[in-house]
Amino acid sequence: MSIIDSIRTSVLVPVHREGYPFIAIAAVGTLVLLWWGAWLTWPMLALTVWVIFFFRDPVRVTPMRDGLVIAPADGRISQVSKVVPPVELGLGDQPVPRVSIFMSVFDCHVNRAPIAGTITKLAYRPGKFLNADLDKASEDNERNGLAIATPHGNFGVVQIAGLIARRIVWWVGENQPIAVGERFGMIRFGSRVDVYFPAGAQPLVAEGQKAVAGETVLADMTSAEAQRIVRIG
Numbered sequence: 541m542s543i544i545d546s547i548r549t550s551v552l553v554p555v556h557r558e559g560y561p562f563i564a565i566a567a568v569g570t571l572v573l574l575w576w577g578a579w580l581t582w583p584m585l586a587l588t589v590w591v592i593f594f595f596r597d598p599v600r601v602t603p604m605r606d607g608l609v610i611a612p613a614d615g616r617i618s619q620v621s622k623v624v625p626p627v628e629l630g631l632g633d634q635p636v637p638r639v640s641i642f643m644s645v646f647d648c649h650v651n652r653a654p655i656a657g658t659i660t661k662l663a664y665r666p667g668k669f670l671n672a673d674l675d676k677a678s679e680d681n682e683r684n685g686l687a688i689a690t691p692h693g694n695f696g697v698v699q700i701a702g703l704i705a706r707r708i709v710w711w712v713g714e715n716q717p718i719a720v721g722e723r724f725g726m727i728r729f730g731s732r733v734d735v736y737f738p739a740g741a742q743p744l745v746a747e748g749q750k751a752v753a754g755e756t757v758l759a760d761m762t763s764a765e766a767q768r769i770v771r772i773g
Contacts, residue, residue, distance in 0.1 A: 559595025693738025
């Protein structure tokens, strides 16, 4: 890779169009404060840079082998558990494996499909704005869920608004095919994404692990490997 290519991929990361209005507002605010000579110019400039950073949309290299389930979000894996899926997704009333990924305000917030299939249900539900890292946030907070039918069973992907987030956006619809790693939405400013697996699936990640959207393998539906034992430290 040349020096120019390295700079382009590591520094000049594309910004998603969802961020354009926020970047424009922050930039105008910075210019106004600069014109006034206000001492808040530098903090506002720092805020503008952070907004640009928040809405970055980097290129990801997604594994394409059949059966792989890929992380839909950047962030920390906060929970690996078995819970009943949200009723609006129609995934049944029995506990199934779930992996929760918590996104801080410093993580990339563009969400990607964890597996290829067909979106059979798209369900938005208004709610509270509790800390997305709390377990009850999956029940009480504003959320948007997708049910995805695949040859390996039905999956659920739920975008959950957080303490700061006030807006969930998505760019897909029901009965629409979706590819693994395909961008389907984002959450503005700090939030969480839950992935619900079919019964019997075995996640291959652990709590505390860092996930990269479109790249980190959460599970392999074609493997009989047991849940991995990890060492922290």
